[in-house]
Amino acid sequence: MKINDAVFGALLLVLGLTVLVHVQSFPKIPGQNVGPALFPGSIAVVLVVCALLLILTGVRSRAQVAWFEALPWLRSPRHAAALVAVIASTIAYIALANAVGFLIVAPLALVAMFIAFGVRPVTAVVVAVVGTLVIWYAFYKLLRVPLPWGVLERFAF
Amino acid sequence: MHDIGVALQMVFDPYNLWVMFAASLFGLFVGAVPGLTATMATALLVPVTFFMAPIPAIAAIVSATAMAIFAGDVPGCLLRMPGTPASAAYTDEAYAMTRKGQTELALGAGLVFSAIGGLFGTAVLIVSAPALADFALRFSSFEYFWLVLLGLSCAIVITAEQPLKGIVALLLGLLVACVGLGNPAGFPRFTFGNTELMGGIGLIPMMIGMFAVSEIIRYAVDTSPKLAIVDQPIGNVFKGMWALTKRYPVQILRGNIVGTLVGALPGAGADIAAWMSYAISKKFSKEPQKFGTGHVEGIVESGAANNSALAGAWIPALVFGIPGDSITAIVIGVLYMKNMNPGPTLFTQNPQNIYAVYLLFIVANLLMVPLGWLCIKAAKQILRVPRNALMPLILLFCIVGTFAINNTPFDVGVMLAAGVVAYVLEENGFPSAPAILGVVLGGMLEENFVTSMIKSEGDLLAFFSRPIAAALGALTLSAWFLPPVIRRLRRLAGASAAV
Numbered sequence: 001m002k003i004n005d006a007v008f009g010a011l012l013l014v015l016g017l018t019v020l021v022h023v024q025s026f027p028k029i030p031g032q033n034v035g036p037a038l039f040p041g042s043i044a045v046v047l048v049v050c051a052l053l054l055i056l057t058g059v060r061s062r063a064q065v066a067w068f069e070a071l072p073w074l075r076s077p078r079h080a081a082a083l084v085a086v087i088a089s090t091i092a093y094i095a096l097a098n099a100v101g102f103l104i105v106a107p108l109a110l111v112a113m114f115i116a117f118g119v120r121p122v123t124a125v126v127v128a129v130v131g132t133l134v135i136w137y138a139f140y141k142l143l144r145v146p147l148p149w150g151v152l153e154r155f156a157f
Numbered sequence: 158m159h160d161i162g163v164a165l166q167m168v169f170d171p172y173n174l175w176v177m178f179a180a181s182l183f184g185l186f187v188g189a190v191p192g193l194t195a196t197m198a199t200a201l202l203v204p205v206t207f208f209m210a211p212i213p214a215i216a217a218i219v220s221a222t223a224m225a226i227f228a229g230d231v232p233g234c235l236l237r238m239p240g241t242p243a244s245a246a247y248t249d250e251a252y253a254m255t256r257k258g259q260t261e262l263a264l265g266a267g268l269v270f271s272a273i274g275g276l277f278g279t280a281v282l283i284v285s286a287p288a289l290a291d292f293a294l295r296f297s298s299f300e301y302f303w304l305v306l307l308g309l310s311c312a313i314v315i316t317a318e319q320p321l322k323g324i325v326a327l328l329l330g331l332l333v334a335c336v337g338l339g340n341p342a343g344f345p346r347f348t349f350g351n352t353e354l355m356g357g358i359g360l361i362p363m364m365i366g367m368f369a370v371s372e373i374i375r376y377a378v379d380t381s382p383k384l385a386i387v388d389q390p391i392g393n394v395f396k397g398m399w400a401l402t403k404r405y406p407v408q409i410l411r412g413n414i415v416g417t418l419v420g421a422l423p424g425a426g427a428d429i430a431a432w433m434s435y436a437i438s439k440k441f442s443k444e445p446q447k448f449g450t451g452h453v454e455g456i457v458e459s460g461a462a463n464n465s466a467l468a469g470a471w472i473p474a475l476v477f478g479i480p481g482d483s484i485t486a487i488v489i490g491v492l493y494m495k496n497m498n499p500g501p502t503l504f505t506q507n508p509q510n511i512y513a514v515y516l517l518f519i520v521a522n523l524l525m526v527p528l529g530w531l532c533i534k535a536a537k538q539i540l541r542v543p544r545n546a547l548m549p550l551i552l553l554f555c556i557v558g559t560f561a562i563n564n565t566p567f568d569v570g571v572m573l574a575a576g577v578v579a580y581v582l583e584e585n586g587f588p589s590a591p592a593i594l595g596v597v598l599g600g601m602l603e604e605n606f607v608t609s610m611i612k613s614e615g616d617l618l619a620f621f622s623r624p625i626a627a628a629l630g631a632l633t634l635s636a637w638f639l640p641p642v643i644r645r646l647r648r649l650a651g652a653s654a655a656v
Contacts, residue, residue, distance in 0.1 A: 147560070
């Protein structure tokens with residue numbers, strides 16, 4: 001997505017000011033002028049200056065660059081779906097892996113992404129199952145990473 | 158002498174050699190598939206190296222990246238699409254050579270001069286790093302403060318088309334580095350009461366997000382049409398290489414030197430080295446009109462440059478802990494995990510480890526010749542691997558790999574957020590190199606700043622009171638103020654010339 005510099009500038013301005021306000025609550029170290037607030041505070045000051053400059057350049061370029069400009073993929077349902085599949089699968093994994101289990105969530109997430117990426121359904125299912133098992137074996141068995149079993153807990157080995 | 162013996166033993170240990178071999182094949186594959194980069198190869202290796210001893214861990218990264226930078230040339234020749242950004246500078250040239258039926262010559266030049274470039278960069282690393290480390294032993298917090306600031310400034314000056322956006326990227330990186338307890342006062346900053354944030358935002362999850370997940374997103378929304386592979390038998394790639402060496406000795410040397418220097422500058426890596434070398438090659442060539450029509454000269458020079466940059470980037474990384482490119486930014490994270498903290502003491506306390514690193518570079522670059530040849534032979538099969546089936550598997554690997562570092566799903570969230578943010582920022586012209594340098598160096602910058610401030614009791618002039626510190630300070634300030642002044646002068650000169 002192409003976004004006008006002024007929009008970034010505005011967001012960064014909010015971020016910079018928020019940090020500046022927040023660091024005021026950091027403790028002062030008695031007898032010293034350098035506390036934990038100094039470093040992030042200085043960064044925030046420079047950030048605010050840069051944000052203002054970005055707003056300036058963005059407003060100046062307004063004639064050529066729209067506030068938001070949709071790139072080609074937004075108009076192509078296939079590509080938009082692929083993006084949604086990538087992000088949604090990751091979020092679903094974070095949310096569900098512990099409760100449901102790696103061996104269930106991972107292949108489902110893979111199949112969803114494969115379909116969105118245009119892989120044929122049969123291939124998608126086969127590659128998803130094989131891929132999950134290979135990664136599971138490498139990390140769970142060889143590297144001993146405690147990938148969650150979830151509802152399959154009683155079959156754990 | 159004893160240390161070199163120990164280093165030889167560590168490097169030629171069968172397990173280590175096996176790791177190098179496997180990592181090389183991995184690197185060749187990642188480099189040859191467009192859309193997967195050498196930095197991504199490093200990020201994907203980290204979760205696996207996490208479980209290894211220090212030397213095999215470094216061996217895996219050194220071999221994989223060297224191979225990936227070479228292998229990036231392969232799809233450039235056959236698909237007109239660079240395998241990694243480091244090959245982008247001469248992709249059109251290489252493809253034009255293929256169209257003329259000179260695929261062997263283009264690939265052979267890429268392979269042979271990549272290996273030579275890598276060995277040259279290694280030689281410079283071996284000679285200069287210990288000398289610099291010796292020098293750096295005398296540095297106090299004032300010198301380190303300026304050195305880090307100089308490195309960060311270089312990253313912006315070199316990498317950013319729009320310096321303002323480079324500065325913003327750097328500031329965001331520095332802010333991320335502020336999160337957590339890891340500051341001189343030990344006060345929890347920006348943790349919002351979240352215990353996971355106490356230790357700061359994990360470097361590895363963030364890097365996997367920035368360099369792997371963002372590429373997957375980029376692939377997902379890439380609407381450019383599928384490219385056809387040039388179907389042409391590839392003959393003996395080593396034919397004519399000696400003739401090229403005799404014909405272009407100056408170009409080879411120049412590519413090696415420019416590559417190593419650009420690599421050693423913080424923030425700029427193999428891709429910028431290749432672009433600069435290609436431009437230099439064209440400028441000083443006796444036949445500049447041939448560039449772009451399938452002329453091997455530029456490939457020889459910039460193909461050597463991108464591999465020498467890889468080794469050059471390790472010089473500041475090992476001596477000062479300041480990464481020369483985004484790959485060494487990840488490497489520094491790995492070194493800390495392995496208790497091999499970078500810095501001048503690394504050279505005095507554990508010289509055998511440093512010797513081992515040198516040897517790894519030499520072995521990896523020699524190994525590149527036979528394995529690279531194999532990769533060229535298998536190129537068509539590698540390029541037929543369907544990327545739409547590959548990318549989701551890589552994402553699952555990223556998720557599991559990120560989880561493996563601390564066994565917490567929180568890190569997977571960090572990875573996803575970093576990937577999305579890096580993608581959106583890069584699409585809008587905010588470079589990622591300054592951001593990652595800010596994250597890696599933020600703690601070091603603050604620590605040396607605060608120590609210096611306490612020592613000098615708040616007197617800023619003290620930052621210039623020691624001769625080396627003053628020189629570094631002057632360099633930093635000139636990096637800030639010289640480029641705009643030069644640009645203004647040039648514009649003035651241009652205006653008066655036009656009158």
